[in-house]
Every structure is written in C-alpha cells, then in structure tokens.
Amino acid sequence: MIRLLPLLWRNRCHWAVFLVLIPLALLPETVRPLPAGPLPDGTAVQAGPWSARLWPLDDTPPQTAEGPYPEKEFFLHWCDGCAPAIRQARLLVAPTPPADSTLRAEGAILHGGVTTPSAHLPFPPQPPGTTPRLWLWVEGWDGQTHLTSLPLTATGQPAN
Amino acid sequence: MPVTPPRRPVLPPRFWFQLHGWVTWPLWVFLAFLFLTGSLAAVSNEVVWLLDPAVRATPAPDGQTPAYGAAMEAALAAVPGSSPDYIRQRTGFLALEVVLWTPGGMTATVLVDPVTAEVRRITTAPLFQDVVRGLHSWLLLPWQDDYSLGYYAVSLTALPLLVAMGTGLVVYKRFWRGYLTPRLRVTQGSRIFWGDLHRLAGIWSLWLLALTGITALWFLVQAILWHSHTAYLSEPPDLAEHTVPAQVSAPPARISADAAFAAAQAALPGLRVQWFVWPEHALSPYALWGTGPNPLYNSFSYGAFVNPWTGAVDSTRSPQDHTVLQTLDGLADPLHYGTVGGITTRIIWAVFGLILTALSVSGMILWRRRTAPKPAPLSRKETRS
Numbered sequence: 001m002i003r004l005l006p007l008l009w010r011n012r013c014h015w016a017v018f019l020v021l022i023p024l025a026l027l028p029e030t031v032r033p034l035p036a037g038p039l040p041d042g043t044a045v046q047a048g049p050w051s052a053r054l055w056p057l058d059d060t061p062p063q064t065a066e067g068p069y070p071e072k073e074f075f076l077h078w079c080d081g082c083a084p085a086i087r088q089a090r091l092l093v094a095p096t097p098p099a100d101s102t103l104r105a106e107g108a109i110l111h112g113g114v115t116t117p118s119a120h121l122p123f124p125p126q127p128p129g130t131t132p133r134l135w136l137w138v139e140g141w142d143g144q145t146h147l148t149s150l151p152l153t154a155t156g157q158p159a160n
Numbered sequence: 161m162p163v164t165p166p167r168r169p170v171l172p173p174r175f176w177f178q179l180h181g182w183v184t185w186p187l188w189v190f191l192a193f194l195f196l197t198g199s200l201a202a203v204s205n206e207v208v209w210l211l212d213p214a215v216r217a218t219p220a221p222d223g224q225t226p227a228y229g230a231a232m233e234a235a236l237a238a239v240p241g242s243s244p245d246y247i248r249q250r251t252g253f254l255a256l257e258v259v260l261w262t263p264g265g266m267t268a269t270v271l272v273d274p275v276t277a278e279v280r281r282i283t284t285a286p287l288f289q290d291v292v293r294g295l296h297s298w299l300l301l302p303w304q305d306d307y308s309l310g311y312y313a314v315s316l317t318a319l320p321l322l323v324a325m326g327t328g329l330v331v332y333k334r335f336w337r338g339y340l341t342p343r344l345r346v347t348q349g350s351r352i353f354w355g356d357l358h359r360l361a362g363i364w365s366l367w368l369l370a371l372t373g374i375t376a377l378w379f380l381v382q383a384i385l386w387h388s389h390t391a392y393l394s395e396p397p398d399l400a401e402h403t404v405p406a407q408v409s410a411p412p413a414r415i416s417a418d419a420a421f422a423a424a425q426a427a428l429p430g431l432r433v434q435w436f437v438w439p440e441h442a443l444s445p446y447a448l449w450g451t452g453p454n455p456l457y458n459s460f461s462y463g464a465f466v467n468p469w470t471g472a473v474d475s476t477r478s479p480q481d482h483t484v485l486q487t488l489d490g491l492a493d494p495l496h497y498g499t500v501g502g503i504t505t506r507i508i509w510a511v512f513g514l515i516l517t518a519l520s521v522s523g524m525i526l527w528r529r530r531t532a533p534k535p536a537p538l539s540r541k542e543t544r545s
Contacts, residue, residue, distance in 0.1 A: 013524060016190035019299065019313065026300040033285040036264050063305055066391040075265055084411050087404075088442050104401070111440035113261030114243035143407030 039077055039116070043158040047138040048146030050086065051079045054136065054158065061155040062123040069122040072156045076110055076117055076136075083114045089138045091121050093152065095130035100145060103137040123156055134158065173331055180327035183320040184520075185527045191321070192520035194314060197296035198372065199513030202497050202506045204289040205251045212288075215255045218275040226274035228436055229417040231256050234277045235270035242268065244438035250289065255280050257287065297379075307387040315383055318376035325369050328362050338363040351529060358522040361515045368512040375496040378488050385485070392485040396465040398443040399474060403467055414439065414468035420446040424464035427473040428452070434459040439468050454479055455500045461490040 008015075042055030054076045062070035074091060090107025092098055098107075110117035126132045133149040140146075151159040184191065200207065209216055220226070232244055235258035242260035245267060249256050255271040262268050269287065271280040286294070294300050301310030329335055342364075344356045362369075385392055405412040417436065424431060424446075430453040437447040445465040452462035463477040479490060494500045498509025 013185045013528065014189060016187045019190045020193045022301065023295050023299040023310070027291075027295070030294065030300050031285055031291055033283060034266055036262070036266065036284070039264060064389055066389045077265070087406065109398075109441050109443065111444065112245070113263075113265060115241070115263050116261065116265035117441070118265070141405070141408050141411050 040075075042075075042077065043150055045136055045148050045150060047089075047136055047148045048140070048144065050082045050138060050146070052082075052136070053077045054134075054150070056157060057118075059155070059157060062121075065120065065122070067122050069124045071120045071122050073118055073120050074134075078115055085140050085142075087139045087141045089117070089136065091119050092135045092137070093121060093123050093126075093132050093156075094135060095126055095132055097147060097149070098135060098137075100137075103135070103147075107135075107137055121156075176327045176330040180324055180331055181523075181527045181530075183327075184324045184523055187317065187320060188520045188524035188527075191317065192517050194296060194317060195513050195516040195520060197292060198497075199510040199517070201289075201292045201296045202509040202513060204292045205254060206503065206506070208288050209253055215271050215280055217253050217255055218273050220252065220275050224275070225421065226256055227277050227418075228256075228421055230277035231258055231272040231274065232417060232438075234258075234272055234279050235260055238270055238279045238282055239268055246435055246437040249274065249434055249436075305387075306389065307383065311379070311383045315376050315380035318373050318380055321369065321373040321376070325366065325373060329366075332359055332362070335359070335363050351526075354522045354525045354529075358519060358526055361519040361522065365512045365515045365519065368509065368516060371495050375492045378492045379496075382489065382492075392483065393460070393489065394477060394486065396445055396447050396463070396475065399445060399467055399469075401443070403470055403472075404443055405469055412469065415466075415471045417446070419471060420466040420468065421448065423466045423471055423473050424448040428462060428464045428476050428478065431462050431464060445474050452478060456494055457490040458493040458499075 039053070040055045042053035045052050045054050054074060057073040057075065060072075062072040065071035076089070078086070089110045090103050091110065092103055092107040094102075108119040108121045110119045112118050121134075123132075132152050134152050135147060135149045138146045153159050226247075226249060228247055231247060236242055236244065239260050239262060241263035245259040245261050247256050247258050252274070256274045258270040258272050260268050260270060266284065268282060268284050270282050272278065273280060291300075297314055298308040298310035299313060301308050301313075332338075338360055342360055344360055345352050417438075421433065421436070424433070431448065431450050432452065433448045433450040435447070435449040437449070439446060446468050447463060447465050449460050449463045451457065451459050454461075457479050461477070461479050461482070465474045465476070466472070467474050479487065482490060498505040
C-alpha cells in the first residue's frame with residue numbers, strides 16, 4: 001500500500017477517473033426496469049362508505065420543503081371500485097378535528113394515480129401538550145363529506 | 161526624447177499558462193467524459209431513431225397534430241387498472257411517451273405512435289435519452305431531499321472550464337490567426353501535432369465552451385435553489401371551487417384531451433406541446449407545456465392550463481411573464497444542448513462537443529509532456545563515449 005502512494009501521486013492528473021467510474025458503476029442499476037412489488041400493508045382507515053390503506057413513503061421524519069413547514073409524503077390506496085365516487089380527499093395534521101373550511105384551504109390534496117394517490121403533508125408545529133393526529137377528509141361527488149383520523153408518532157409515522 | 165519602456169504585464173504569461181494547466185489537468189478525464197456524454201445528450205433522440213426502428217413515429221401529414229386522446233386510450237388499455245399521468249412528445253419523429261400510474265402506485269411508460277395510436281412498447285425502465293441526460297448531468301448519483309452530489313460535481317466544473325477558457329486565450333498569442341489561417345501540422349512530430357490540435361480545437365469550439373460554461377454556472381445556481389427549497393418555477397394554480405361540479409348524482413366527465421389541446425392552441429398560438437399533463441385531482445387543470453415562437457426557451461416556458469370541466473383556458477404562461485430566475489431557467493437548456501434550431505443545431509453542438517473532448521485529451525497529453533521529469537543529464541563518461 002505504501003508503495004502505491006508515490007505511484008498514485010505521480011498519476012494525480014488521472015484521479016478524476018474515479019468520478020467517471022461512479023456513473024459507469026451505477027449504470028446497470030439505473031437501466032433496470034422497476035420491479036412491481038406488492039403495495040405496503042399500511043394502516044387501514046374508514047371514511048364514510050370508503051375504506052383505504054394509508055402509509056408514509058419512508059420512516060424518516062418530515063423534511064424541510066418549499067412550504068413553511070417540514071413535509072412528509074404519504075400514499076393511500078382506495079378500496080376496489082371506490083375512487084370514481086370520490087371528488088377530493090385531503091390530509092391534515094392537527095390535534096383536534098379541523099373544520100371543513102380549514103381542510104379545504106389547508107389540507108394537502110391527494111393527487112396522482114386514481115387508485116393510489118399521494119400527497120406531501122406539511123407538519124406545522126403543534127400547540128404544547130397536544131398530540132398530533134393525521135386527519136383524512138373525503139368529499140364524494142354527491143357532496144357528502146367524511147372525516148377520520150389516526151394517531152401519529154413523534155416522527156410522523158402512523159402510530160397503529 | 162525619453163523612450164517609454166514597454167509596459168510589463170502585472171502577471172507574467174507563465175503564470176497564466178500554469179493556471180491554465182493547474183485548473184484542468186486534474187480533471188481532464190472528467191471533462192472529457194462530460195463533453196462526450198453531453199454530445200450524446202444533444203443528439204440522443206436521433207440516436208434512438210437510428211438504433212431503435214420500433215419507436216419511430218409514422219410520418220404525420222402536414223398540419224396533423226398527434227392523436228393525444230387515442231394515444232392515452234390505447235396506453236390505458238395496454239396497462240389494465242392504470243390511470244393517466246402525462247404524455248411527453250420529445251420530437252415528431254419518435255413515438256409519444258405515455259406515462260401512466262399503475263395500480264401499484266408506480267409509473268409505467270407506454271410508447272405509442274402519434275399518428276396510428278398503435279402501442280409500440282411498455283416499459284418501467286428509464287428511456288435511453290433520460291439515462292444519457294442522467295449520466296451527463298448528475299453522474300446517475302441518486303437524488304435525495306432535492307439534491308444530488310452528482311449535479312453539484314458536474315455544474316461546479318463550470319468554474320475550472322471558464323478559467324481555462326480565459327487563461328487559454330491569454331496565453332495563446334494572436335489566437336485569431338487560428339481562424340484566418342488554421343494550421344494542423346501532422347508530419348513534424350507529435351508535440352507539434354498535439355499543440356496545434358489543442359489550439360485549433362480550443363479556438364474553434366470557444367463559443368460552445370463559453371455557452372456550456374456559462375449555462376453550467378446557472379445549473380450550479382439551480383442546484384443551490386433546489387437544495388435550499390427556493391420555489392422559483394410557476395405551477396398552474398388549482399381551479400376555483402365553483403368551476404368544479406359538486407353535489408351531482410353521478411361522477412361527471414371531463415372534456416376530452418383533444419378538446420383541451422384545441423383550447424390551448426387557440427389561447428396560445430404557436431404552442432408546440434411537449435408535456436401534456438392530465439389533471440392530477442378534481443381541482444387540477446389539463447396542463448399543456450411546450451416550446452413556442454421564441455426558440456431560445458425550453459419546453460416549460462410556454463404553457464396553457466385548461467379547465468377539464470368547462471373547457472375554458474384557466475391561465476397561460478409565456479416568457480414575457482417570467483421572473484428573472486424563470487427566464488434564466490428557460491434559456492439554459494436550449495443553449496446548453498443546442499435545441500434552439502432543431503436537428504441542425506443539435507448536430508452542430510454534438511460535433512463541437514466531440515472537438516471539446518479532443519481538447520481535453522490533447523491538453524492532458526501536452527501537460528504530461530511539459531511536466532514529465534526530464535531525463536538525468538548524461539555523465540561525463542557517457543558524453544565522451
């Protein structure tokens with residue numbers, strides 16, 4: 001190893017070759033098709049007539065984002081055949097049940113895939129002495145709204 | 161009459177020469193890699209057209225627009241249970257890329273002919289053009305929390321590149337002679353050949369070096385903006401609640417994609433759609449992004465957002481509405497990759513990118529020769545013999 005050092009130093013103009021080896025090493029993994037694995041089990045929720053499973057993208061705490069509060073991405077999978085009847089669904093972190101108007105204005109709307117949408121959920125600071133809950137608010141095309149919630153851990157994971 | 165002595169430069173030419181070498185020779189292989197992959201990125205659509213006949217588009221009759229609605233229907237039928245995300249049209253001579261949400265919460269790309277709506281391929285792997293762009297722009301290093309170390313490493317090379325360009329011009333006396341009387345001596349020894357090649361390649365590709373170096377500086381700023389979560393791009397706003405059907409007995413139907421396209425074209429004449437994004441939720445518009453009358457701007461500089469329930473154009477975007485950061489963002493890609501003038505400029509960028517690759521290699525060879533340890537002087541005994 002010691003003998004290699006002078007050789008490495010003499011050829012220091014080629015050190016950047018390591019920067020080129022990185023993408024070449026990552027290439028096979030990059031071009032591989034994404035495996036279609038089963039969906040995570042998630043946490044079962046029931047909002048009015050609609051059931052769903054909800055899970056966070058990963059187990060990291062909420063991360064700094066473009067908005068004023070840290071955010072964490074959540075996915076939701078609707079029950080079979082349920083999605084077409086739903087006009088919109090939103091997520092919000094709050095200690096107590098939020099009003100419809102608050103949910104419409106501040107709730108993170110679930111978007112993307114019709115059956116498995118997702119949302120970046122802001123985590124605003126909670127009033128002292130309160131336990132944050134994750135609220136799922138669903139509005140059907142018929143105008144009916146439904147609210148359900150589940151407890152969250154300190155790192156923003158569903159607690160059950 | 162006193163004679164004024166010639167003004168001596170503040171720093172001797174040797175200093176600029178040393179600086180020219182010091183900033184580039186540790187990076188020569190990396191710069192050569194970036195120039196090579198950048199050249200490939202500039203013509204990646206053409207490479208796909210040449211090598212993969214299955215994804216060539218049927219030539220469209222003059223004035224015929226892609227069958228967006230039929231293409232999406234065909235793709236949805238090919239992936240049961242999926243829902244629309246967007247259609248991307250990189251160029252008219254390749255299949256449309258229809259991206260779908262799968263029931264498993266992932267995305268799949270379906271390549272569909274823009275004229276016949278025939279499905280050509282289904283894949284969940286990234287396309288060749290995106291892999292080349294990833295190789296060139298972020299060394300395929302993963303993105304986390306809105307930054308990639310690779311994106312920083314690549315965009316930071318703007319600094320040594322621009323220093324090398326400036327110092328190269330300082331040490332190359334009367335460099336304009338290389339334009340008037342270009343000279344490449346191939347029979348007078350390798351040192352002269354590599355020197356001539358380096359100087360020729362340098363001055364003839366100077367314009368591309370300046371363009372890519374300056375735009376790479378913007379990419380560095382862009383990386384910092386992303387990393388610091390500074391929002392500077394303008395997303396289409398959600399639709400007003402009262403324009404979205406509510407309290408209806410059955411789920412309502414959106415207008416067709418082709419109707420949305422016609423509305424966008426009428427509102428923003430000259431819009432050449434490259435990204436046709438389907439509504440992401442009930443309060444979201446069809447978003448049609450693309451290039452427009454001014455070819456200096458990228459494919460997110462012109463946009464029209466169509467209310468899928470009423471058919472009205474909710475809002476539009478074009479370069480005159482852009483902030484300074486949005487303008488810089490819009491200008492960078494076309495100048496960096498040569499998309500400003502279609503296939504002609506992309507080929508010119510690629511050819512001169514290859515010349516820049518030769519510039520890196522010839523620079524390394526020259527520097528090695530100048531800095532290589534000199535042979536030990538002959539001893540007196542050897543001199544006599």
